[in-house]
Amino acid sequence: MSDILVSEQSAPGADGSGRPSGRLLEVDDLRVEFRTRDGVAKVINGVTYHVDAGETLAVLGESGSGKSVTAQTIMGILDTPPGFVTGGQVRFHGKDMLTMSPEQRRRIRGEGIAMIFQDSLSALNPVFTVGFQIAEQFRIRRGMSRSDAKKRAIEMLDQVKIPNAKGRFSNYPHQFSGGMRQRAMIAMSLALDPEVLIADEPTTALDVTVQAQIMDLLGELQRERQMGMILITHDLGVVADVADRIAVMYAGRIVEEADVYDLYRKPAHPYTLGLLNSIPRMDEKGQELRTIKGLPPNLMNIPPGCAFNPRCPMAQPVCREKVPPLLQLGNGRASACHFAEELVNRD
Amino acid sequence: MTENIIEVRDLVKHYPVTRGVVFKKTIGHVKAVDGVSFDLKAGETLGVVGESGCGKSTLARVLMNLEKPTGGQVLYKGQDISKLSGGALRRLRRQIQLVMQDPYTSLNPRMTVGDLIGEPFEIHPEVAPRGSRRTKVKELLDLVGLNPEHINRYPHQFSGGQRQRIGIARALALRPEVIVCDEPVSALDVSIQAQVMNLLEKLQGEFGLSYVFIAHDLSVVRHLSDRVAVMYLGKMVEIGTEDEIYERPTHPYTQALLSAVPVPDPTVRESKAIIRLQGDVPSPVSPPSGCRFRTRCWKAQDVCAQEVPLLQIRPGSDHPSACHFAEKREIVVTHDAA
Numbered sequence: 199m200s201d202i203l204v205s206e207q208s209a210p211g212a213d214g215s216g217r218p219s220g221r222l223l224e225v226d227d228l229r230v231e232f233r234t235r236d237g238v239a240k241v242i243n244g245v246t247y248h249v250d251a252g253e254t255l256a257v258l259g260e261s262g263s264g265k266s267v268t269a270q271t272i273m274g275i276l277d278t279p280p281g282f283v284t285g286g287q288v289r290f291h292g293k294d295m296l297t298m299s300p301e302q303r304r305r306i307r308g309e310g311i312a313m314i315f316q317d318s319l320s321a322l323n324p325v326f327t328v329g330f331q332i333a334e335q336f337r338i339r340r341g342m343s344r345s346d347a348k349k350r351a352i353e354m355l356d357q358v359k360i361p362n363a364k365g366r367f368s369n370y371p372h373q374f375s376g377g378m379r380q381r382a383m384i385a386m387s388l389a390l391d392p393e394v395l396i397a398d399e400p401t402t403a404l405d406v407t408v409q410a411q412i413m414d415l416l417g418e419l420q421r422e423r424q425m426g427m428i429l430i431t432h433d434l435g436v437v438a439d440v441a442d443r444i445a446v447m448y449a450g451r452i453v454e455e456a457d458v459y460d461l462y463r464k465p466a467h468p469y470t471l472g473l474l475n476s477i478p479r480m481d482e483k484g485q486e487l488r489t490i491k492g493l494p495p496n497l498m499n500i501p502p503g504c505a506f507n508p509r510c511p512m513a514q515p516v517c518r519e520k521v522p523p524l525l526q527l528g529n530g531r532a533s534a535c536h537f538a539e540e541l542v543n544r545d
Numbered sequence: 546m547t548e549n550i551i552e553v554r555d556l557v558k559h560y561p562v563t564r565g566v567v568f569k570k571t572i573g574h575v576k577a578v579d580g581v582s583f584d585l586k587a588g589e590t591l592g593v594v595g596e597s598g599c600g601k602s603t604l605a606r607v608l609m610n611l612e613k614p615t616g617g618q619v620l621y622k623g624q625d626i627s628k629l630s631g632g633a634l635r636r637l638r639r640q641i642q643l644v645m646q647d648p649y650t651s652l653n654p655r656m657t658v659g660d661l662i663g664e665p666f667e668i669h670p671e672v673a674p675r676g677s678r679r680t681k682v683k684e685l686l687d688l689v690g691l692n693p694e695h696i697n698r699y700p701h702q703f704s705g706g707q708r709q710r711i712g713i714a715r716a717l718a719l720r721p722e723v724i725v726c727d728e729p730v731s732a733l734d735v736s737i738q739a740q741v742m743n744l745l746e747k748l749q750g751e752f753g754l755s756y757v758f759i760a761h762d763l764s765v766v767r768h769l770s771d772r773v774a775v776m777y778l779g780k781m782v783e784i785g786t787e788d789e790i791y792e793r794p795t796h797p798y799t800q801a802l803l804s805a806v807p808v809p810d811p812t813v814r815e816s817k818a819i820i821r822l823q824g825d826v827p828s829p830v831s832p833p834s835g836c837r838f839r840t841r842c843w844k845a846q847d848v849c850a851q852e853v854p855l856l857q858i859r860p861g862s863d864h865p866s867a868c869h870f871a872e873k874r875e876i877v878v879t880h881d882a883a
Contacts, residue, residue: 260734261705375825378825405761405826406596406802407801411821413807432735434735435764437809438807438809438810439807459811462809462812473735476736477809478767486746489740490736491740493707494734
């Protein structure tokens with residue numbers, strides 16, 4: 199009853215154009231470092247992105263690019279120590295969450311922003327039933343009685359298309375298959391009707407046929423609820439299927455941001471181009487794959503200038519000296535490459 | 546025709562499911578591999594695809610003779626490998642090597658790279674005399690694109706992709722004829738995955754290796770394979786050349802599997818018709834009668850529950866498929882719900 203009025207203020211169908219402060223969730227120049235015994239790893243070095251109601255932003259990057267740490271910082275579940283936020287803001291409806299009191303943040307978690315994780319088996323508590331873990335939120339956050347909460351939890355299980363939701367309510371996580379568990383986790387994260395859903399590699403551990411089911415379900419629920427979704431993934435195939443906009447991360451920075459069609463048609467950063475060239479495609483039998491040479495940098499010792507320069511086929515002396523800023527190229531595109539214009543204007 | 550280097554005939558591997566600690570009794574069998582036959586020709590790559598639990602890794606273990614088959618045979622150049630022992634078995638092991646999935650757990654953290662790659666020479670001293678081993682190891686490191694100077698480093702000093710290269714160097718050490726690759730790139734990042742795939746292709750050309758390439762990623766398999774076998778719940782459902790499987794699949798499971806692979810091209814979003822399979826893979830302890838795929842299949846009829854469809858070439862198709870109603874899919878339609 200009380201959860202109806204929560205998402206009134208989000209404007210469905212907004213393109214994000216010309217609305218300076220109407221953003222749902224904004225990450226602004228975020229910086230995070232990990233202070234470890236071996237030294238300081240600069241994991242996030244000025245990340246800026248936003249997501250609006252009803253849109254899907256895909257955050258694409260390889261392991262160590264900082265895509266998951268950004269999400270953990272937004273959710274306020276960053277392990278401190280070793281992780282420390284050293285700068286920037288995370289604004290939800292314009293308010294900086296990083297300066298809020300723990301109680302205020304807690305209120306946003308679940309109701310404002312919710313998250314689903316990659317590994318559903320370790321994200322669910324093995325000693326409580328799946329139903330209990332979903333119903334718990336209704337009891338604690340909505341003050342419902344046990345029986346009402348159970349009823350709502352069964353509704354949620356039903357919404358994520360778990361067959362025989364009533365019977366499944368009292369099952370433990372290990373009694374679910376991988377796909378079912380991921381559905382249960384989606385039910386749990388959507389229970390309080392969040393405005394933003396962060397999905398961190400939601401289908402990486404699943405088989406392709408199940409992956410397709412889960413991505414369908416997420417898309418459907420997002421459209422119904424006009425949620426903003428941040429999809430964190432390394433899979434260029436999944437991204438092409440569901441994303442509206444893409445932010446590509448490398449060594450703790452956004453190196454390119456663009457509309458999904460633009461990005462695949464004409465990437466504006468050599469790293470994105472390299473990634474697209476290095477995936478084998480099922481719809482065409484290629485010859486040798488064009489690879490990105492070398493390895494991602496050690497985050498304790500990021501190369502000076504552009505972090506990608508040692509691996510970049512286009513690198514010039516300037517790339518070793520100056521860090522390229524993330525510059526707008528128009529049409530909502532941005533690239534952090536000194537030669538972005540040339541990349542976009544080439545045939 | 547090129548010769549068959551490995552022939553697998555009716556291979557069966559069941560694992561007993563037991564109950565009780567002291568008085569164990571068998572209450573069933575996990576039918577991990579249940580009647581699989583195929584040939585591997587010299588110099589070719591046979592891709593094996595399927596989802597988790599379909600038996601592809603068990604197949605690898607039996608091919609490597611790490612497990613004895615419950616039934617059927619694996620013939621290496623006509624010899625049944627499970628019957629070999631002693632010296633004959635050791636000589637066979639030189640010829641078939643394995644690259645494992647997880648480069649983090651398949652390398653002993655306490656051994657240097659030199660020891661890891663050189664260990665096969667301890668077991669097979671005839672390949673490299675003691676004095677020449679370090680040079681051999683350095684050659685191997687160079688061959689797989691690692692710095693030969695790093696011979697004294699430990700696995701933790703390498704990244705995932707580099708470790709997988711160490712695993713490949715180790716498999717190559719004895720100059721085998723066949724390498725079984727069990728998900729060799731699935732733990733790697735995209736940019737690194739491509740490097741390792743190129744390396745595998747290069748090595749195949751250089752040494753005339755045959756690969757059995759096991760993976761769940763259909764794009765990776767297509768890229769590397771000459772022929773592809775699709776497995777479902779312990780059975781092979783379809784086998785053919787890379788073109789036959791990817792362009793003209795006739796088994797409903799293959800069709801569904803292929804349609805579910807996300808294509809890295811947003812412009813085909815709307816035009817793509819994905820066949821949505823319902824539900825999950827049944828338990829391999831008690832697989833469905835008849836065709837094992839029938840519980841999720843939109844074509845299922847009564848005959849599918851009664852008769853096990855044989856893997857054979859059927860009218861209107863050019864390669865073997867284990868479906869009573871095998872046919873090409875000319876018109877792409879979406880199947881929403883069963």
